[in-house]
Amino acid sequence: MNNQKGTETIENREKGSTNDDSFKNLSGFKIKALYGPEDISQPGREADLGLPGEYPFTRGIHKTMYRQRPWTIRQLGSLDSPSKANERIRQLLQMGANGISLCLDMPTIMGRDSDDPLAEGEVGSCGGVAIDSIEDMRNLLEGIPIDEISINFVSNSQSSVILSMFVAVAEERGVPLEKLTGTMQNDILKEYQAQKSYYFPPRPSMRLTIDTLSFCNKHLPRFNPISISGYHLASAGATPVQELAFTLANGFTYVEEGIKAGLSVDSFAPRLSFFFKVHNDFFENIAKYRAARRIWAKTIRERFEAKDRRSCLFRVHTQTSGSSLTAHQAENNIIRVTIQALSAVLGGTQSLHTNAFDEALSIPTPRSEKLALRTQQIIARESGVINTIDPLAGSYYVEALTNQMEAECYKYFKEIEDLGGVISAIEKGYYAKIIADSAFSYQREIEKGERIVVGLNEFFEEEETDIELREADPEFEREKVSDLVALKENRDQALVKACLNEIGEVCQGSDNIIPYLIKAVKSYVTLGEIIGVMKEIFGEYREDSIY
Amino acid sequence: MNKGRKRRILIAKPGLDGHDRGAKVVARALRNAGMEVIYAGLHQTPLQIVNAAIDEDVDAIGLSILSGAHKTIFPKIMTLLKEKGASDILVFGGGTIPKKDRVELTSLGVGEIFTTGTDTHVIIDYLNRTLET
Numbered sequence: 136m137n138n139q140k141g142t143e144t145i146e147n148r149e150k151g152s153t154n155d156d157s158f159k160n161l162s163g164f165k166i167k168a169l170y171g172p173e174d175i176s177q178p179g180r181e182a183d184l185g186l187p188g189e190y191p192f193t194r195g196i197h198k199t200m201y202r203q204r205p206w207t208i209r210q211l212g213s214l215d216s217p218s219k220a221n222e223r224i225r226q227l228l229q230m231g232a233n234g235i236s237l238c239l240d241m242p243t244i245m246g247r248d249s250d251d252p253l254a255e256g257e258v259g260s261c262g263g264v265a266i267d268s269i270e271d272m273r274n275l276l277e278g279i280p281i282d283e284i285s286i287n288f289v290s291n292s293q294s295s296v297i298l299s300m301f302v303a304v305a306e307e308r309g310v311p312l313e314k315l316t317g318t319m320q321n322d323i324l325k326e327y328q329a330q331k332s333y334y335f336p337p338r339p340s341m342r343l344t345i346d347t348l349s350f351c352n353k354h355l356p357r358f359n360p361i362s363i364s365g366y367h368l369a370s371a372g373a374t375p376v377q378e379l380a381f382t383l384a385n386g387f388t389y390v391e392e393g394i395k396a397g398l399s400v401d402s403f404a405p406r407l408s409f410f411f412k413v414h415n416d417f418f419e420n421i422a423k424y425r426a427a428r429r430i431w432a433k434t435i436r437e438r439f440e441a442k443d444r445r446s447c448l449f450r451v452h453t454q455t456s457g458s459s460l461t462a463h464q465a466e467n468n469i470i471r472v473t474i475q476a477l478s479a480v481l482g483g484t485q486s487l488h489t490n491a492f493d494e495a496l497s498i499p500t501p502r503s504e505k506l507a508l509r510t511q512q513i514i515a516r517e518s519g520v521i522n523t524i525d526p527l528a529g530s531y532y533v534e535a536l537t538n539q540m541e542a543e544c545y546k547y548f549k550e551i552e553d554l555g556g557v558i559s560a561i562e563k564g565y566y567a568k569i570i571a572d573s574a575f576s577y578q579r580e581i582e583k584g585e586r587i588v589v590g591l592n593e594f595f596e597e598e599e600t601d602i603e604l605r606e607a608d609p610e611f612e613r614e615k616v617s618d619l620v621a622l623k624e625n626r627d628q629a630l631v632k633a634c635l636n637e638i639g640e641v642c643q644g645s646d647n648i649i650p651y652l653i654k655a656v657k658s659y660v661t662l663g664e665i666i667g668v669m670k671e672i673f674g675e676y677r678e679d680s681i682y
Numbered sequence: 683m684n685k686g687r688k689r690r691i692l693i694a695k696p697g698l699d700g701h702d703r704g705a706k707v708v709a710r711a712l713r714n715a716g717m718e719v720i721y722a723g724l725h726q727t728p729l730q731i732v733n734a735a736i737d738e739d740v741d742a743i744g745l746s747i748l749s750g751a752h753k754t755i756f757p758k759i760m761t762l763l764k765e766k767g768a769s770d771i772l773v774f775g776g777g778t779i780p781k782k783d784r785v786e787l788t789s790l791g792v793g794e795i796f797t798t799g800t801d802t803h804v805i806i807d808y809l810n811r812t813l814e815t
Contacts, residue, residue: 241698241749245725253727256754257698331700331724371703458703462778462797495798497780498750571706578707582801591799604780607750680723682706 157585160419161577162376164539170531175538183429184534187524191432193425193537194525195483196448201521207486208511209234209287209452210504215259215611217266217274224279226501230508234486236452237275238263238289239297244332246293246670248663249615250623258612262498267619267663269656272300273307281305282314287362287452292334294321295343296662298350298360299652306653318359318408318452321347324385324557325364327678328566329371334666335673337558343648343669344389345396350649352403360403361389362452364410368566370458372574375414376540379423380547381566382409383430388557390439400439404446413479414456415471421527422536424451424482430541453484460495464590465602468492473510480514481527487511497604567681619661626659634660635668642672689813690740694722694731696759697751704776704798705746711802712744717809728758735763735771741813742772742793744805752779756787772812776800 158166167174185191188198197203212224212235224235240263242254248267249258259265266272279286281301290297298319305315323340326333333340344361351360365373365382373381386407393403409427413420432447441447455475460468469492476489489507491499499507515521527533554560580586587593634655641651655665693709695702702724713719720738722731735743747755756775763769774793784795794808 241751245698247698253698256751257749260750261699261748326700331702370701461799463799495778497778571710574703574707575710578711578802582803588799592801599781678723680721682709682721 160375160416160536161414162374162419162540162543164376164419164536164543170535172531174531174535177538180538183538184528190436190444190447192428192448194528196428196450196485200483200524201480201515202524205515205521206480206484206511207234207285208232208508208515209236209285209486210488210508211236211238211262211289213238213262213264215240215263215265215608216615217264217271218277220264221275221277221279227504227508228284230505231512232508234285234287236287236289236488239293240265243267243293243662244291246334246663246666248661249612249619251663256612258615259607265615266297266300267615268622268659268661269300269303270622270659272297272304272656276301276304281308282310282316284316286317288317288319291320291323291326291330292332292340292343293662293666294319295347295648296652296656296665298347299649300656300662302355302649303653303657312354313356315355316357318362319347319351320362320364320410322361322364322385322410324388324561325367325381327561327676328368328381328385329373329570330367331678333676334670336676337561339642339669339673340676341392341558345392346647346649348389348393348403349396349398349647351406352398356406359406359408362408362410363389366410366412366454368570369412369414369456372570372572372577374573375416375419375423376543377547377569377573378412379427379540380544382411383427383434383544384548384551384557386431387434387438390435394439400435400441401443401446404435404439404441405443405448408485409449409451411451411453411479411484412456413453413475413482413484415459415475417474417478418527418533418536419540420475420478421482422533422540424479424484425533425537426540426544427451428483429537430544450485452486452488453479453482454488455479455490457490457494460490460492461588461591462495463599464596465492465496467590468495469506469510472507473514476510477514477518477520480520483525493602493604496602498607500603500605502603564679564681567678571682622659623661630658631655631660631664634658635664638665639668639672642669688716688718689742689809690718690720690738691742691744691809692720692722692731692735692738692740693744693746694726694734695724695746696726696728696731696755697747697749698725699747699749699751700724701748702746704748705744708744708746708776708802708805712806712809715806717806728755728762732759732762732766732768736766736768740771742774742809745773745775745777747775747777747779750778752777752783752787756792757790760790760792772809774805774808776805 187195212227214220241257241260243266348360363386365378369378428449431449435441455472491503491507493503709721776796
């Protein structure tokens with residue numbers, strides 16, 4: 136069907152091969168034919184490299200890196216119903232995954248219960264799990280050792296409620312809160328910038344994020360309360376350097392807000408973690424990680440005056456690039472994922488999700504999912520890349536790129552600062568404009584043949600790959616809705632009402648909201664009901680459409 | 683449609699999903715190709731979309747769906763258009779939509795469904811060709 140420009144593209148490439156402009160990375164940096172000592176020998180830069188495990192951590196946050204312990208293989212393990220997701224988590228753990236990411240279905244992401252009219256057709260969608268009430272959280276976590284296995288909740292606007300359900304279930308099971316490990320994504324800023332799963336205006340959303348951070352700071356010392364995410368920025372179109380700069384700027388904003396809420400930087404910065412995307416350009420990606428560690432460490436120490444070395448550590452989870460996967464010749468995606476995963480490992484990631492090759496077509500099958508997991512195991516056990524730490528350090532090219540990434544970042548920091556900070560920049564449409572421009576340029580480059588996607592704008596084949604796809608369960612939505620309706624009928628209605636009234640009052644004040652939410656979820660108040668009350672107080676956000 | 687009038691296209695993201703990269707790229711490409719594009723923004727219900735299409739007197743509605751909700755949303759929009767006597771408006775779409783479902787949607791009268799990786803010129807050519815007649 137779609138692309139018939141094979142020959143034209145090859146001609147363009149040949150013409151372009153004498154032109155320096157044709158060698159550009161995804162951030163648009165022109166790449167030289169050869170790098171040498173002159174590209175990295177700037178005075179004073181030796182101190183910027185240091186040793187692994189030492190400030191400024193350019194070479195990695197651990198002294199031993201993967202020799203002591205390889206990265207955490209953290210695969211997405213969700214499915215429509217909480218009990219099926221539970222089964223899938225157990226399977227992934229059995230296959231050798233040592234961490235889990237859980238994604239939510241669209242209604243839960245948008246703060247709506249499964250019986251909400253707007254949820255119709257989307258309950259259990261996108262391979263995400265539907266969480267309406269504490270009952271769902273119980274079923275989801277049943278038999279999973281939540282004090283041993285770290286669970287990453289891919290939860291943002293609804294994080295305060297999801298955390299409350301998680302804490303409530305832990306309390307029921309007698310698991311001490313200080314033992315709970317895992318992560319709440321809880322990164323609201325990138326929702327306005329890219330992923331668009333927001334409900335309230337940015338400022339009340341930030342309050343909920345910081346309430347969650349403060350609560351974890353006090354009661355869940357091993358839990359990461361925010362995972363500052365560049366992944367979604369990159370998926371929406373941000374280039375790697377934009378992803379890097381915007382993610383770090385968001386991270387600094389959370390640090391500022393935490394300090395404003397009365398926390399000391401060293402009490403919470405060590406528990407902030409990050410989430411990056413690894414796109415196709417192999418070395419650019421590695422440079423991105425190295426620059427990120429250095430900028431984070433320097434800023435946390437110099438600007439925020441952190442004394443604890445752990446505050447300076449840029450700890451990062453990585454996912455290979457969903458948006459680089461093609462629907463055409465889908466098996467080619469296996470190779471893309473492998474190269475991206477290797478790049479993340481050489482960049483020094485702490486944990487990694489590898490995408491399944493069929494994701495441009497549907498949610499993954501058990502077979503494609505297993506293949507994705509095995510990809511990581513082959514890199515870890517067979518390729519030998521873990522034998523030495525930061526093997527690319529000292530490469531003229533990688534070090535020059537790392538320096539360039541760092542320098543470019545400060546230009547974006549300046550622009551954001553000039554607009555009055557991250558929230559102001561969101562409100563002024565800064566991110567929407569830049570990200571839309573980058574997404575459009577990327578598409579144009581592909582269409583003009585300046586950027587090659589194998590099987591799409593070169594080596595295209597008319598025939599579509601016929602691969603086995605996972606089908607969504609057509610019965611699930613009906614069952615979930617009827618279970619929820621029954622749950623809502625059989626609870627203490629007066630208590631539900633009292634909890635919701637109390638939440639409304641707390642929203643108008645400044646108390647930490649989490650204890651009130653824990654009480655509510657234990658009384659079977661649902662996620663949609665809580666968000667509904669919050670919307671009445673905080674209002675709803677609508678963005679200007681910039682394209 | 684009237685000859686000489688610019689083609690008017692409504693681009694919408696129905697449902698709860700906010701992944702609007704594809705919708706925005708297509709909206710800009712159509713605008714650059716000289717069409718009048720109305721981008722309805724996020725989280726639109728089928729009724730809002732159909733009402734907007736009629737109010738704006740568009741020639742076509744382009745829906746971007748990545749969440750798997752296409753099986754619910756496309757049929758609803760087709761039914762609403764019919765009820766409101768606006769079946770002359772072309773409905774096309776794009777997103778993560780398996781081949782089997784694309785065939786089913788076509789049988790409901792939905793136009794072309796473009797998957798991930800489609801060249802925007804293919805969409806422009808399609809609209810020019812289809813709205814000609």
